[in-house]
Amino acid sequence: MRTLIIISHPTIEESLNQQFFKEASAGLPATWHHLESSYPDGKIDIETELQLLAQHDRIIFQFPFYWYSSPAHLKIWQDNVLERAAHVLKGKELGIVLTTGVAEKEYQAGGKEEYTISEFLRPYQRIANKFHMTYLPPFVLAQFMYLSQEKRWEKLIAYQQYLSLEGKPSLTQRIDWFIQRVQENQKMQEEESEKQAYIVEALTEAKEQIEDLTFTLQEMKGTSL
Amino acid sequence: MRTLIIISHPTIEESLNQQFFKEASAGLPATWHHLESSYPDGKIDIETELQLLAQHDRIIFQFPFYWYSSPAHLKIWQDNVLERAAHVLKGKELGIVLTTGVAEKEYQAGGKEEYTISEFLRPYQRIANKFHMTYLPPFVLAQFMYLSQEKRWEKLIAYQQYLSLEGKPSLTQRIDWFIQRVQENQKMQEEESEKQAYIVEALTEAKEQIEDLTFTLQEMKGTSL
Numbered sequence: 001m002r003t004l005i006i007i008s009h010p011t012i013e014e015s016l017n018q019q020f021f022k023e024a025s026a027g028l029p030a031t032w033h034h035l036e037s038s039y040p041d042g043k044i045d046i047e048t049e050l051q052l053l054a055q056h057d058r059i060i061f062q063f064p065f066y067w068y069s070s071p072a073h074l075k076i077w078q079d080n081v082l083e084r085a086a087h088v089l090k091g092k093e094l095g096i097v098l099t100t101g102v103a104e105k106e107y108q109a110g111g112k113e114e115y116t117i118s119e120f121l122r123p124y125q126r127i128a129n130k131f132h133m134t135y136l137p138p139f140v141l142a143q144f145m146y147l148s149q150e151k152r153w154e155k156l157i158a159y160q161q162y163l164s165l166e167g168k169p170s171l172t173q174r175i176d177w178f179i180q181r182v183q184e185n186q187k188m189q190e191e192e193s194e195k196q197a198y199i200v201e202a203l204t205e206a207k208e209q210i211e212d213l214t215f216t217l218q219e220m221k222g223t224s225l
Numbered sequence: 226m227r228t229l230i231i232i233s234h235p236t237i238e239e240s241l242n243q244q245f246f247k248e249a250s251a252g253l254p255a256t257w258h259h260l261e262s263s264y265p266d267g268k269i270d271i272e273t274e275l276q277l278l279a280q281h282d283r284i285i286f287q288f289p290f291y292w293y294s295s296p297a298h299l300k301i302w303q304d305n306v307l308e309r310a311a312h313v314l315k316g317k318e319l320g321i322v323l324t325t326g327v328a329e330k331e332y333q334a335g336g337k338e339e340y341t342i343s344e345f346l347r348p349y350q351r352i353a354n355k356f357h358m359t360y361l362p363p364f365v366l367a368q369f370m371y372l373s374q375e376k377r378w379e380k381l382i383a384y385q386q387y388l389s390l391e392g393k394p395s396l397t398q399r400i401d402w403f404i405q406r407v408q409e410n411q412k413m414q415e416e417e418s419e420k421q422a423y424i425v426e427a428l429t430e431a432k433e434q435i436e437d438l439t440f441t442l443q444e445m446k447g448t449s450l
Contacts, residue, residue, distance in 0.1 A: 010304075042267060042297075067303045068348035072267075075297040079235075082292060114354060119347050122340050123293035129339060 003030040003163045004056035005097070008063040008074035010036055017099040017144050021062065024156045030163045031056065035073045042073065044080040053081075053088040059133075060163070061124065062097035068113075068120045078127075086131060094128040095136040095162060096121055104142040136162070175207050228255040228388045229281035230322070233288040233299035235261055242324040242369050246287065249381045255388045256281065260298045267298065269305040278306075278313040284358075285388070286349065287322035293338075293345045303352075311356060319353040320361040320387060321346055329367040361387070400432045 005025065012018045012034055025032060033052065039045070053059060063070040098117065106112040107120070118125075121138060128135035139162045141155060157178065161169065165177055182200050230250065237243045237259055250257060258277065264270070278284060288295040323342065331337040332345070343350075346363060353360035364387045366380060382403065386394065390402055407425050 067300075067307060068351050069294060069300065072297050072300040072304050075292075075294065075300045078292045079297050114351055115347050119344060120351070122344050122347065126293050126339055126345070 001029065001058060001164065001166050002056045003028070003058040003060060004052055005030055005032050005060045005062050005163070006074070006077070007032070007034045008036065008061070008071045008077070009034070010071055010073070012036065015064070015099075017064065017141055018062075020141075020144065020152070020156070021097070021159060024159050025163055028160060028164050035077055036071075039073070039076075042076050044077055046081055046084060049077070049081045050085060050088055053085055053092075056092075058093040058095060058136075058163070059089070060095045060097055064099045065102075065120075068115075069123070082127065082131075089131040089133055091132060093134045093136055094124065094131075096124055096138040097141070097159070097162070098138055099141045099144065101143060104140055136168075172207055172210060175203050179203055179207075226254065226283060226389065226391050227281045228253070228283040228285060229277055230255055230257050230285045230287050230388070231299070231302065232257070232259045233261065233286070233296045233302070234259070235296055235298070237261065240289070240324075242289065242366055243287075245366075245369065245377070245381070246322070246384060249384045250388060253385060253389050260302055261296075264298070264301075267301050269302055271305055271309060274302070274306045275310060275313055278310055278317075281317075283318040283320060283361075283388070284314070285320045285322055289324045290327075290345075294348075307352065307356075314356040314358055317358050318361055319349065319356075319358045321349055321363040322366070322384070322387070323363055324366045324369065326368060329365055361393075397432055397435060400428050400435075404428055404432075 005021075007018065009015055009018055022032060031052070061070065061074060063074055066072075069075070098121075102113060104117070107115065107117045109115070117138060117140060125135050127133075139159060141159075144152075147155065160181070161174060161177060165173065169177070179200055230246075232243065232246075234240055234243055247257060256277070286295065286299060288299055291297075294300070323346075327338060329342070332340065332342045334340070342363060342365060350360050352358075364384060366384075369377070372380065385406070386399060386402060390398065394402070404425055
């Protein structure tokens with residue numbers, strides 16, 4: 001699976017969020033496509049965009065929340081490209097990667113932002129449905145500045161999985177993916193292998209425990225019938 | 226009350242909807258402000274925009290639905306102007322005038338467009354609330370091409386009232402407004418006065434009937450206590 005990350009951000013070089021995402025996406029089968037760099041004057045090359053869409057299976061719109069929507073550049077892209085994109089989008093996946101300076105819990109009735117992120121993103125959800133695409137649950141990175149190193153590490157893994165794990169993965173699929181990634185890294189970086197081997201071991205054990213529990217549960221169901 | 230109509234439409238001269246609105250707004254205390262004409266290159270003059278906002282009491286965003294949002298030019302305006310506009314927007318009204326080629330009834334669960342217009346417009350509603358503005362119920366003009374002359378006439382009156390009637394008016398306020406408008410026209414166009422006098426008479430009668438009914442209802446309430 002190949003992923004196209006269409007980013008709209010007018011000052012991307014100053015964005016810690018986007019630096020974090022860019023580093024996280026390195027080495028994955030994902031294409032980084034920043035609209036404001038590609039088209040500073042807003043004149044979209046529609047043929048190039050259609051080709052890019054055709055070459056990828058998962059399409060991501062990645063942007064900071066500007067007035068509860070994307071920055072204007074992504075809207076320019078939409079207004080130019082989408083009406084000709086039906087044949088290249090059908091059957092693919094659409095994901096939204098959203099950054100916000102406001103805590104995620106404020107996006108609810110009674111919260112400071114009143115409405116849920118799902119509600120604000122209805123236009124994107126509807127676009128996905130209109131083009132017979134699968135709409136993925138949005139990936140939200142809120143208040144990156146205030147995240148602990150541990151939380152950032154979790155978000156990095158989750159983002160990498162959002163870009164590259166097929167479908168809507170189960171926990172064991174997520175762990176398998178992680179083990180595979182770590183094993184790939186091991187080959188490349190021998191000096192870190194000891195630490196990583198330990199993680200693989202711990203995760204493999206966790207996975208086995210989950211499988212044991214699942215088996216036990218199924219047995220219990222079997223006897224109660 | 227003065228109304229600022231901020232229009233975003235990339236091909237306004239070809240739009241029957243916008244011609245209709247422009248003619249309907251003539252003679253009202255409303256300023257017609259088309260973004261694509263004012264800023265063809267998308268470079269917004271922020272000071273001019275802040276002055277315009279300061280000079281008006283009701284702000285209207287008027288646009289065709291492009292991918293369940295405004296055309297990109299209005300987003301450019303928002304991204305440039307709004308973060309400096311808090312002091313000029315507070316306490317004012319925000320209205321959305323929306324045109325669509327799809328029937329209004331398709332905007333609901335189970336309809337072709339799945340979500341309500343209110344849901345798609347959440348970003349604008351939230352902007353209004355964030356700036357302590359009063360959010361007016363959106364004015365929707367759907368499938369103008371297919372409207373009968375009578376329906377167009379109704380929409381014209383409703384649009385004029387949306388631009389110029391204060392607050393959320395009652396039926397009798399709407400009728401008063403209409404009578405006043407017709408009386409103003411009478412002074413200017415004597416040749417049409419006979420027909421218009423008849424309308425005034427009919428409407429005055431309707432208003433009296435409503436007042437009678439209201440009075441009767443209040444009396445009935447009084448006796449049942």
